[in-house]
Amino acid sequence: MAVAIGNKSFRNVWSKAIPYLLILPVVVYYALFWVRPVLKTVFESFRDTAGQFTLQNYAMVFSDPDFIPAVRNTAIIVVFSVTLEFLAALFLAILINRKFVGSSFFLFVAMVPMALPAVAVGAMWLTGLTAHGWLNSLLFYLGVSKKIYWLAGSEWALLAIIIIIDAWQVIPSVMIILLAGLQNIPVEAEEAGYVFGGNFITVLRKITIPMLQSTIQTAVILRLISAIQIWLIMVLLMGFNRLPVLVERIVYYHEEVPGLDISFQMASGYTIIVSVIVSIAALLYLKVSGAFGGNQEARQ
């Protein structure tokens, strides 16, 4: 309805452009340092060693005897570790949010695993899980003199160990996100729940968790993305090939089989497949949890 006159329309355009200008650096940065390597990988994954277009790489990935086990192992780890980590982190966050004397120190204690570098964690568990390691020593002091051969167990035992070890390190970062979210919930909301006759569990289920929904989404999505990409701790503890998972395959083909010409192509193929799987999983989660649409708007 307003007739825009020269100067004003310029100001209008300018103020509309500000958010885009603020985002521009990220876009440029990603164009330079993300899109390029990704495109290159995509490109490589469709090329043979002579540089011709081929689907051979994917065929090889799918016929890799370790492919199916890798997908299966990854799926198991993701399902169990995300669930376990989320529940444990929620529990810890609620505990720390009670603001007891010393809760700030306890927060620090709970954050220590997060601060430890992967290699340090690798060293820690490697020395713990060997037959003469500290875990068996601890059991010995507690009266169990039979040595347990932790890393010699079945695949299922190894998966369980990996899930627990991973949880130990990752729970803090999930917890922190949830804790911050919890602190944003006004005390009155929960108190009202109690006043109107709720007990701890109903207040948690009907008030706290629904109000925490977008925080939970953020925490779980970040965790989901990185859980699918787990590999380093496994290689540190068990070496390659013992318990194949998806990203381990990428590194394996790139780092450990350099003699083969096709290793880089195999690695690229695996990379693309992993990214597709991660993206689908993430989108699926976001869809199911209702992050698109209504809720997100309601937050603003």
Next chain:
Amino acid sequence: MATLTMQDVTKQFGRKVIAVKEFNLEVQDQEFLVLLGPSGCGKTTAMRMVAGLEEVTNGRILIGDRDVTDLPPRNRNVSMIFQNYAVWPHMTVFDNIGFALKLKKMPKDEIEKTVKEVAGMTNIDMLLERYPSQLSGGQQQRVAVARAIAVYPEIFLMDEPLSNLDAKLRVSMRTELKAIHDKTEATTVFVTHDQSEAMSMADRIVIMKDGEVIQVGSPDDVYHRSASIFVADFIGTPPTNFLEVDVKSENGDYRLVNPHVDFKPESHISESLRDYDKKNLILGIRPENIVLTNQKDAVLSAECLVSEPQGSHQVVAIQLDQQYIKVIASAQPKINPGETVHLAFKQDTLRLFDPETTLAIGD
């Protein structure tokens, strides 16, 4: 010191929401003008456009004879008290008040002098070293006031500055703000949706509804000469009573008739009834303008439904069909529910509204 003029100012958010619509207003130099209206009627938006925090979709804003429509806030020489105070939590009271002066590169000793002076005016001179989190709500509000005075603005904008205070503090702050206005003589626009605040403070009141100006006038004007049903209903507690009446002419005289009342209004009203013969009108009468009388003089007789004693007076409610009529009567004698009351209207206070336009007739 300056006048503030808004010409045809319109603000549209997105495609659908028109928050302020062709707003025209002239605020006199040194005037204390109150914007009054129900929640969501566009008061804050109007004020933010004056401050430059919101771009206008159309129209012009002038301070004095400067066109400030396209100036950024800092060049308008206005200051503002925000609805939620917006005192900066990481600065001491002193720094909060001195912020604008520092930006103006005022010398240090002068800043200190000014800050002390306005802090004295607002009674917070002992709190200068504290942070906002160490202050009570009322004290934070004073900081917001002091910060706004310190710049000696041409236009002083206040967005519901008292709405977060308790009832008692609110009343005393009213007096203080008025006193400060008298001292600084800054042209002031004060936003509120509390009508008693508006009535007690304003030189003139602007009544807004759905982004539009409905009436501009002195507190007496809007109260006694409400321009529309909306204003008559919005201003006053309890609000104006409304009765649907038919106009009937009887040998040159006009009567107002409905199943409960049938009377001949005084001559000054009769004049305006000429155009409404045989038509339908809305009669508005304020509760304090209905008086208890004897059966003979009564215009209206009905049973008392409830009576609420208020100390100095009582509010008597009667029911006519689906409608309640409220009457303010003196505290004695006490009227009990079920008792029949005989009522008469103070004729000179009657307002008549056209049901189609909802506007008052006869002005």
Next chain:
Amino acid sequence: MIKKKPTSLAKIIKSTIFYLFVTTLGVGILLPAFFLVSLSFLSTREAYQFPLPLLPALSAKYSLTFGDRGYLLSVYDDFDDEYQTVLDTAELEKMSVYMRSQIGAPYDIPDIEDRIAELESGTDPVYFKARKNLLLNYDLFFKVTRDAVPALIRSLQIAGMTIVISLSIGGMAGYAFARYVFIGRDALKFSVLFVRMFPGVAIALPMVIILANMGFYDQPIGLSLVYSVGSIALTVWITASIFMGIPESLEEAAQVFGATKFQAFLKITFPLALPGLAAAAMYAFLGAWNETVSAIILTQFNPTFAVVVYQTLLGAVGHVNLAAAGGLAMAIPSVIFTFFIRRYINQMWGGVTV
């Protein structure tokens, strides 16, 4: 005087149980880390005992007697409560080296000669004590490991640059997402997250050539560019919620009182967001400091500290204690960083208390 209601017994019991529980939980969380710390102070001999000692010994008790090949050196074993023979040699040099590197309780050759003199003069066996050098592993790690110190400095540089890059670039975008409503906002915010879905290792491989072309291969700046990819995404999300937690009216007030938009940000929003930004910096720091794999791929002669530790770990098959010391040396900066930033954590995902 305010009279307090006496605390009821039930309450005392309840809070005791609560604290017992919290303490147990804390101990459980720290237990693995505790063993890592303890291990890093153990001598090589201690590290290969079973069961492992819970704490390193502060001194070693030696006994010396005649042996088949010269002199028989024994060390007292706390757990078995007896002396165990560890060495039978006539070479004092060898004996001293063994005492220093394996037992971790050094004893100089002249002193050994004195003890032997005692043995020869009839005291058999000769008992003596030596203080343990607890920092031996750390000492060794930094001396033996190829350029551990320059690698440490490089890692700090990389972490620093990553923080700067991701906070400036990511922070700007976070501010836009928090303060402006614009077309494509939600889609853009999610696509920022999408970047993290492509495995980090897989970015590193093609980056070798890209960085080489830019002259950044095997340079700290090259690695921080790669690390920033992941941490910008996280920073955008974190800072967006920080800025959302700071009322916009504070900024507007500054504008009314004479500040430009930029001044208002700098003087009001930025200081208020600082604690939260510090926490975002922690994530960037931890990400860059702890990352190993891309660093292996993208460095050659200038490895990062994580790479050095990783290689020690691979090479230290016979020296778990050395690897533990390396791992801990690496963990210390990040634990300290975490300790100081912990108190700001509350503000990270929004909710600046005003």
